[in-house]
Amino acid sequence: MKVEKVEVSGNKASIIFTEVEPHVINAFRRSLIVDTPKMAIDNVEFHLGAISDDTGRTYESTTPLFDEIIAHRLSMVPVPTDAKALMAGDLKYKGECTCDGGCNNCQIMYSLNRRGPCTVYSRDLEPLGDERLRPLDPNIPIVTLTEDQGLLIYATAHLGIGKTHARWQAVHAAGFRPIPNITIHQDKVKDPERIAGNCPRDVFELSKKTLKVKDQDACILCRTCEHEDLGGIGAVTVDADTDRYIFRFETDGSLDPKTAILFALDSLSARFENFIKAVEDLK
Numbered sequence: 664m665k666v667e668k669v670e671v672s673g674n675k676a677s678i679i680f681t682e683v684e685p686h687v688i689n690a691f692r693r694s695l696i697v698d699t700p701k702m703a704i705d706n707v708e709f710h711l712g713a714i715s716d717d718t719g720r721t722y723e724s725t726t727p728l729f730d731e732i733i734a735h736r737l738s739m740v741p742v743p744t745d746a747k748a749l750m751a752g753d754l755k756y757k758g759e760c761t762c763d764g765g766c767n768n769c770q771i772m773y774s775l776n777r778r779g780p781c782t783v784y785s786r787d788l789e790p791l792g793d794e795r796l797r798p799l800d801p802n803i804p805i806v807t808l809t810e811d812q813g814l815l816i817y818a819t820a821h822l823g824i825g826k827t828h829a830r831w832q833a834v835h836a837a838g839f840r841p842i843p844n845i846t847i848h849q850d851k852v853k854d855p856e857r858i859a860g861n862c863p864r865d866v867f868e869l870s871k872k873t874l875k876v877k878d879q880d881a882c883i884l885c886r887t888c889e890h891e892d893l894g895g896i897g898a899v900t901v902d903a904d905t906d907r908y909i910f911r912f913e914t915d916g917s918l919d920p921k922t923a924i925l926f927a928l929d930s931l932s933a934r935f936e937n938f939i940k941a942v943e944d945l946k
């Protein structure tokens with residue numbers, strides 16, 4: 664397997680693999696999804712009973728949703744994961760940390776205190792301590808409170824992996840496809856405007872009424888351009904390399920794509936190391 668190009672832009676990454684079989688890339692894809700660790704809220708404590716504000720007015724600690732639904736929504740809110748600490752091995756899983764009851768290396772604590780009428784958003788989660796640990800997207804709606812309703816909770820985030828629950832899945836939309844080869848046979852092109860206009864991914868362009876490929880990577884191999892109604896059989900042929908693939912994924916922002924890739928590769932190689940050791944230990 665060879666890697667022709669790795670591109671990371673914000674939360675998105677694209678990689679071009681050559682001389683590779685699809686199952687090898689798929690192993691990497693699965694590792695990215697299930698083995699990459701991130702922080703996520705997995706414990707929510709709800710205040711029960713009346714909630715008072717500064718003026719002494721009281722609110723009922725009740726909402727239109729069950730507590731379980733609110734806890735689940737909070738668990739899916741992406742919270743930052745310290746990539747440096749993660750790579751250095753300083754972030755610990757719950758139960759692996761040597762602290763007593765939780766510390767900065769194994770948990771993030773949030774409080775949320777809102778009174779209705781209002782909509783509670785992810786931005787209402789206040790980190791206890793480091794302000795940089797605010798949720799990455801402030802505009803995720805959680806629940807709408809009506810008059811006299813209040814919500815006071817304490818939430819705790821821990822480190823986990825996607826294999827355990829989707830709340831710990833940092834990588835999304837991970838997929839790959841063969842890279843297309845598009846050939847235009849100019850002598851057979853009868854209606855270049857129609858071919859370019861019918862492409863759903865805007866792959867073609869016209870240059871002085873001549874059909875040209877503008878963006879080969881955008882092609883999804885739908886073969887609409889090959890259709891005979893579009894200006895002559897054989898005007899355009901599309902085929903795909905069987906050993907050259909483009910792989911794309913994005914993260915939910917809690918982790919950068921580079922860290923996710925490094926963790927997935929580490930996890931894959933660790934599995935094979937265990938396998939090698941098991942075979943070496945055979946008598």
Ligand SMILES: [Zn+2]
Pocket residue numbers: 755760761762763765766767768769770
């Ligand atoms: Zn700890």
